[in-house]
Amino acid sequence: MTAIATTLNPDLPMREVLAVYPGARRALFRKYHVGGCASCGFSEDETLAQICARNEQMHDVPAVLDYLQTSQEEDRAMQISPAELETALNSGQTEVRLLDIRTREEFEAVHLAGAQLFSQELMNTVLMQWPRETGLIVIVDHQGARSLDAAAYFAGHGFTNVRALLGGIDAWSKEVDPGLPRYRLE
Numbered sequence: 001m002t003a004i005a006t007t008l009n010p011d012l013p014m015r016e017v018l019a020v021y022p023g024a025r026r027a028l029f030r031k032y033h034v035g036g037c038a039s040c041g042f043s044e045d046e047t048l049a050q051i052c053a054r055n056e057q058m059h060d061v062p063a064v065l066d067y068l069q070t071s072q073e074e075d076r077a078m079q080i081s082p083a084e085l086e087t088a089l090n091s092g093q094t095e096v097r098l099l100d101i102r103t104r105e106e107f108e109a110v111h112l113a114g115a116q117l118f119s120q121e122l123m124n125t126v127l128m129q130w131p132r133e134t135g136l137i138v139i140v141d142h143q144g145a146r147s148l149d150a151a152a153y154f155a156g157h158g159f160t161n162v163r164a165l166l167g168g169i170d171a172w173s174k175e176v177d178p179g180l181p182r183y184r185l186e
Contacts, residue, residue, distance in 0.1 A: 027071035
């Protein structure tokens with residue numbers, strides 16, 4: 001039995017699966033084309049077993065659970081903790097670029113020193129001009145949920161050292177800089 005089988009089971013609603021494995025929706029879409037759009041979506045009240053039952057390519061539920069665990073491990077490898085980022089910023093050994101994908105209002109209220117507010121124009125610059133194999137690119141959001149999707153996007157475009165800030169700017173303010181204002185989204 002795999003480690004995930006003891007943590008998750010097919011009878012849990014997807015809301016709980018996504019709470020434990022935030023990248024599960026992206027992983028299910030990538031491998032099974034389930035959960036990424038209206039035609040293949042699922043309700044967060046549906047269980048993984050129900051989703052597997054109505055998608056014949058997902059007939060092997062233990063294999064789906066194993067795949068979710070593997071995807072979670074890959075996601076973790078793409079994240080950087082606030083302490084690790086602080087070390088990278090303070091070491092000066094590598095160039096660190098911070099891309100903040102929050103809204104302009106959130107960014108203007110509080111942001112990490114040196115961060116750039118992400119925009120379509122900046123995305124084009126990153127994709128067309130930034131080197132893919134040097135430096136460190138860290139994607140920052142509020143609590144680390146969306147930054148992983150953005151990091152995966154850039155990794156898919158060949159960037160070899162892109163990371164998502166684990167827990168987002170909220171974790172940074174708790175763990176590294178308590179003077180940085182925290183906020184809640186309503």
